[in-house]
Amino acid sequence: MLEKLLKSLGYSEEEIKKIKETYSLSTQRDDFLYSNYLKVHSFFVAAGYTDEQVKMMISSFPPICS
Numbered sequence: 001m002l003e004k005l006l007k008s009l010g011y012s013e014e015e016i017k018k019i020k021e022t023y024s025l026s027t028q029r030d031d032f033l034y035s036n037y038l039k040v041h042s043f044f045v046a047a048g049y050t051d052e053q054v055k056m057m058i059s060s061f062p063p064i065c066s
Contacts, residue, residue, distance in 0.1 A: 002034040009051065015059045022062040036065045 006016045019025065025033060037058070044054045058064060 002030045002037065005034060005037065009055065011055065011059070019058065019062040019065070024063045024066050028066065033065060040065050 002020070003016055006019070011019075020033075040058065041051075041054050044057065045051065049057075
């Protein structure tokens with residue numbers, strides 16, 4: 001679910017693995033991470049960031065989705 005979403009948004013396999021294996025996220029269920037990812041993504045897009053900028057932020061600091 002989460003992996004499919006991230007792939008559709010242009011994340012590489014390496015970026016997806018990094019996000020899912022981050023210590024604070026590794027114990028979370030995919031549906032929880034999926035929901036939080038959508039909330040975080042929507043928040044930043046509404047604040048004026050582009051999809052690419054949001055992708056860079058989340059790839060650089062995955063715990064932002066927790």
